[in-house]
Amino acid sequence: MGLHDRNKRGFKRLLRSFFYASQGFKYVLKHEQNMQIHLLVAIVTVFAAFLLQFPVGHWVVLLLVIASMFALEIMNTAIERTVDLVTEEYHPLAKRAKDIAAAAVFIYCLFAVAIGCILFIPALLELF
Numbered sequence: 001m002g003l004h005d006r007n008k009r010g011f012k013r014l015l016r017s018f019f020y021a022s023q024g025f026k027y028v029l030k031h032e033q034n035m036q037i038h039l040l041v042a043i044v045t046v047f048a049a050f051l052l053q054f055p056v057g058h059w060v061v062l063l064l065v066i067a068s069m070f071a072l073e074i075m076n077t078a079i080e081r082t083v084d085l086v087t088e089e090y091h092p093l094a095k096r097a098k099d100i101a102a103a104a105v106f107i108y109c110l111f112a113v114a115i116g117c118i119l120f121i122p123a124l125l126e127l128f
């Protein structure tokens with residue numbers, strides 16, 4: 001899709017959007033160590049949730065947290081690359097923008113861990 005056919009509609013455009021989105025996802029997965037960690041944690045928690053036979057409500061919360069974590073990390077990377085596009089020199093505003101984007105991921109991570117404890121600890125205690 002060229003830069004000038006943004007007004008086009010249709011299935012082909014939708015397919016192209018999926019293709020570009022998958023390129024973005026592949027890029028983040030390949031280049032961002034944090035994303036690789038998120039993916040690993042997601043796989044482990046989903047596997048554990050299967051074993052612990054989570055009820056539907058727990059599954060909904062778990063999948064929501066995983067999807068939001070991925071989306072936030074992807075947006076963080078987009079902000080980092082956009083800042084790099086504006087300047088590769090040291091700039092206090094570049095630092096601010098990147099630090100704030102990283103803070104969003106960090107805060108969400110803390111809450112995701114807390115939610116994970118709320119979901120998993122009682123289920124694990126029930127095993128004993």
Ligand SMILES: Nc1ncnc2c1ncn2[C@@H]1O[C@H](COP(=O)(O)OP(=O)(O)OP(=O)(O)O)[C@@H](O)[C@H]1O
Nearest residue numbers: 032034080087088089090091092094095098099102
């Ligand atoms: N152009 C810049 N000007 C000033 N400070 C910057 C600049 N680029 C990066 N920094 C600082 O360095 C930190 C690390 O930036 P970097 O772009 O390497 O991302 P990162 O933290 O390594 O993230 P990731 O590992 O997810 O790519 C930023 O949070 C910011 O504090």
